[in-house]
């Protein structure tokens with residue numbers, strides 16, 4: 001079954017939880033006991049409608065504060081597809097969660113309250129979807145019931161948003177606008193009569209048309225996770241390189257180059273469990289064997305010999321900072337790039353990027369939690385990498401704090 | 415014609431996670447309960463390292479109140495795949511006075527497992543414990559990471575979790591810490607059953623429809639057993655049931671079902687309107703039950 005990963009973004013009270021709850025309800029993904037819990041809790045709170053947001057708000061702290069504070073994963077499926085929603089909170093201070101959710105997503109839903117229109121938060125949400133190059137963005141204009149399902153309200157918001165879109169650096173991004181009422185279920189799973197002026201799909205119908213496997217295909221990258229060496233007689237000389245394929249498919253016979261050693265060989269076999277294949281596509285976790293007996297270890301990358309990325313001992317990246325301790329020049333972090341780790345020193349911080357498209361990137365001496373900035377790194381050894389815009393897997397990395405071991409930030413090269 | 419591998423996204427993701435565990439940790443272990451989720455994990459691990467053997471042991475924390483069918487099944491699986499199985503008993507922790515047996519109507523050894531698990535982690539110096547928890551099971555689990563760092567006391571600090579971006583898993587830890595790993599985080603109950611069907615994986619007989627002596631309490635069907643507390647007015651009847659989840663007898667309720675093949679189970683789940691955890695007696699204690707238990711080091 002196809003799996004589509006979706007991230008959601010919206011400001012507090014725009015109706016994100018209600019929308020997700022509604023999707024679950026309309027696809028019959030809420031079980032009786034969950035539905036009962038929702039009914040019970042809605043009644044306890046004195047509501048005269050079903051509060052679907054209760055289907056998603058997980059942690060005790062969240063229920064107490066009545067807000068969503070971390071990424072929660074929600075699952076539902078239709079006959080066509082399985083869906084995984086990363087529900088990320090909309091507060092400014094949780095940019096890190098939104099970036100996390102978007103890093104996994106093939107599509108993203110940005111909610112706008114029809115009464116409020118495009119607000120500063122919307123800029124941030126769209127900016128993150130731009131930076132992370134999420135292919136499909138659905139702008140759901142919610143609470144249409146509160147503006148009498150007025151087409152003009154929708155068109156005005158759409159026009160405002162398109163002004164933003166024209167500043168986007170990611171031209172292939174597909175933005176789709178849908179007027180909805182999450183509470184009433186209008187245009188969520190079913191088309192509604194209330195807005196006959198709208199001729200497009202409902203949110204769910206639109207999601208059903210997306211093809212997750214048709215992510216834009218880029219140069220093949222095969223980061224080696226581990227080497228399989230069975231201690232069995234019949235596999236005495238066997239060396240299999242276990243990993244996951246990113247980008248274009250790999251085929252038996254492909255001429256490949258091993259990074260960073262730059263030794264070359266040919267793919268002898270592509271194996272998955274006890275079967276051998278001629279070809280495997282992006283997303284496959286396979287084991288590859290090579291014609292020659294060359295030294296390959298974890299952290300190495302197999303690439304096609306005519307698609308070798310550039311290498312350098314420095315790099316520049318947009319960094320989203322996720323740690324309470326600020327990023328400052330001179331500090332050392334470990335970079336995890338695919339399955340490889342190298343020590344890196346912060347050379348300089350060029351600026352803090354304004355995430356609201358105001359175009360005023362401020363110069364900065366540090367990067368604090370939830371800020372995004374351009375950062376120059378010096379590396380302890382040569383690294384082969386791609387620009388994020390050309391290749392997501394080869395162009396992204398995380399920064400690990402060498403003292404606390406925490407994941408302190410994420411970088412997008414270029 | 416060339417043979418092209420069609421990937422199953424969830425299977426591929428789980429295999430990727432297993433390989434990261436083996437590459438990033440020195441001493442991983444797979445927590446094996448004998449239930450369908452841990453049996454599925456074993457199959458995925460087998461695929462991840464083929465033609466090599468599964469490069470870590472299995473740990474079973476035995477409450478002593480298991481369904482005998484589960485234990486039989488476990489031993490057969492271990493034998494067939496040549497796995498290394500470690501068993502630690504909750505009874506030992508009770509005998510040593512580390513924990514006290516619960517009494518009364520809802521008494522269970524489910525909570526007591528935590529102590530035995532933490533002791534075993536310390537005894538063997540496990541740095542990664544692979545488990546079959548899924549995010550769709552329960553609200554607090556929905557926030558769980560794939561690599562979830564625990565401190566010396568096994569505690570989960572849900573407010574301070576490492577962000578997980580793209581496929582980049584960070585398993586760096588201090589000595590004394592360990593990581594709980596959830597390769598099938600993103601699977602739903604139906605995904606697991608469909609996979610069992612597709613792969614023709616063998617599972618213990620109690621998952622299939624059978625006759626069993628049971629009684630009803632709080633709308634749930636409980637097994638009548640010497641391990642399960644029962645009040646005199648709670649009448650035992652033979653019912654046709656099966657289990658959707660298999661844990662300790664004292665915390666696993668049965669459902670009435672005629673499903674006697676995996677295909678029938680799959681179609682039953684597709685039309686079912688009760689969540690799997692709805693049959694977990696331990697969760698009924700309170701809405702925040704799972705989150706509290708997790709903070710204390712429960713799996």
Ligand SMILES: Nc1nc2c(ncn2[C@@H]2O[C@H](COP(=O)(O)OP(=O)(O)O)[C@@H](O)[C@H]2O)c(=O)[nH]1
Nearest residue numbers: 011012013014015016017018053143181182183
């Ligand atoms: N009238 C109306 N109210 C809505 C709609 N969607 C959400 N709401 C209400 O707006 C409030 C906030 O919704 P919630 O889903 O909790 O917002 P979140 O903070 O974005 O998750 C709740 O009282 C909802 O009932 C809608 O389409 N129409």
